[in-house]
Amino acid sequence: GAVVSQHPSRVICKSGTSVKIECRSLDFQATTMFWYRQFPKQSLMLMATSNEGSKATYEQGVEKDKFLINHASLTLSTLTVTSAHPEDSSFYICSASAPGSTFYEQYFGPGTRLTVT
Amino acid sequence: AQTVTQSQPEMSVQEAETVTLSCTYDTSENNYYLFWYKQPPSRQMILVIRQEAYKQQNATENRFSVNFQKAAKSFSLKISDSQLGDTAMYFCAYLMNRDDKIIFGKGTRLHILP
Numbered sequence: 001g002a003v004v005s006q007h008p009s010r011v012i013c014k015s016g017t018s019v020k021i022e023c024r025s026l027d028f029q030a031t032t033m034f035w036y037r038q039f040p041k042q043s044l045m046l047m048a049t050s051n052e053g054s055k056a057t058y059e060q061g062v063e064k065d066k067f068l069i070n071h072a073s074l075t076l077s078t079l080t081v082t083s084a085h086p087e088d089s090s091f092y093i094c095s096a097s098a099p100g101s102t103f104y105e106q107y108f109g110p111g112t113r114l115t116v117t
Numbered sequence: 118a119q120t121v122t123q124s125q126p127e128m129s130v131q132e133a134e135t136v137t138l139s140c141t142y143d144t145s146e147n148n149y150y151l152f153w154y155k156q157p158p159s160r161q162m163i164l165v166i167r168q169e170a171y172k173q174q175n176a177t178e179n180r181f182s183v184n185f186q187k188a189a190k191s192f193s194l195k196i197s198d199s200q201l202g203d204t205a206m207y208f209c210a211y212l213m214n215r216d217d218k219i220i221f222g223k224g225t226r227l228h229i230l231p
Contacts, residue, residue, distance in 0.1 A: 032216040038160075043208060043223045051216075091160060097216050104150045104212055106219060108162035 003027055004096050006109035013084055013116055021079045021112045023094030029074035030096035034106065035067075038091045050077050084116040119144045121211050123222035130199055131230050137184075138194045138225045140209030146170075150212045151185070152219075153194045157205040165207070168192065196227075204229045 003026040013019045023033055031052050036044040048064075050056040050071035058064045066088075068080040077096075081088050091113050095106040120143045130136040142151070153165040168176045168185050175183050180200075184193045196203055209222040 034218060041206075041226070043221045044162075046218050049216075049218055093160075093162065095162075095219075104214070105152060105164050105167055106212075108154075110159070110161045 002098055002107045004030075004094065004107045004109040006092075006094055006112050008112060009110060010113045011115070013114070015085055015116055016083055018080055018082045019084055019114060021081075021092055021094075021114070023077045023079070023096070023109050025075045025096045025098075025107070028096075028098045030077075031074065031099055032097045033071060033077040034095045034097075035069060035077070035079050036093040036095070038093060038111075040091075044093060047079075081114065084114070086116045089114055089116045119146075119211055119213070119220050121209050121220050121222040123209050123225050125225045126223070127226045127228070129228040129230055132199060132201060134199055135195060135197050136199055136227065138196075138207055138209075138227065140192045140194070140222055142190050142192060142209070142211050142220075144190070144211065144213075146213055148213075151183075151192045152210040152212065153181070153183070153192075154208045154210055154221075155203075155205045156208065156224075157202075162208075166194065199229045201229050201231060203227065 005024045007022045033050045035047045047062045048056045048058045050069045056069035071077040093111045094109045122141045149170045151168045155163045166178045180197045182195045206224045208224045211220040
């Protein structure tokens with residue numbers, strides 16, 4: 001149980017275009033989802049926290065107009081990178097907390113590698 | 118603000134040896150949760166072990182165990198009989214409440230040598 005999927009796993013887009021990444025909780029309802037960015041050989045950097053039906057809370061320094069997060073249902077959150085630039089190339093990971101779980105760990109998706117050319 | 122510090126950027130050990138990864142954290146809270154996550158080359162985050170701060174007993178999961186020293190704010194991970202598949206990046210993490218953000222350390226890259 002407690003599986004989180006991400007789609008796509010890899011995406012290449014041209015500079016100036018937008019790309020959407022989906023994060024789904026497959027077998028549980030996730031009231032809270034988290035979006036991270038990870039550069040090579042570095043730790044995960046939290047970008048934003050999204051709660052179902054409300055606006056996402058962005059971490060300091062993250063451009064909310066560039067990284068649009070929508071959490072429209074209890075099983076789906078999306079991250080849209082708008083007007084992508086090469087410096088947006090990175091590995092994006094989502095996680096979700098399961099309200100009914102005994103333990104407080106979060107469940108991570110497999111990640112999405114974004115390359116902007 | 119809570120912080121998590123991993124002082125060993127990289128470690129290498131021979132297969133079958135025991136290795137200990139260090140982690141210290143800073144918090145003024147009394148109740149919280151600590152985790153070790155493994156990130157292999159596939160980059161999927163895998164939960165290795167968890168510890169509830171209110172429990173004095175150290176958590177164990179097969180070959181993985183922790184040494185949780187609450188007063189010292191230390192949370193080290195011991196891997197016994199290390200295997201080649203243990204090669205990965207290991208992150209120490211702190212969480213206060215279920216829907217809070219996880220605070221990650223910078224990670225320790227562990228290489229298990231044949």
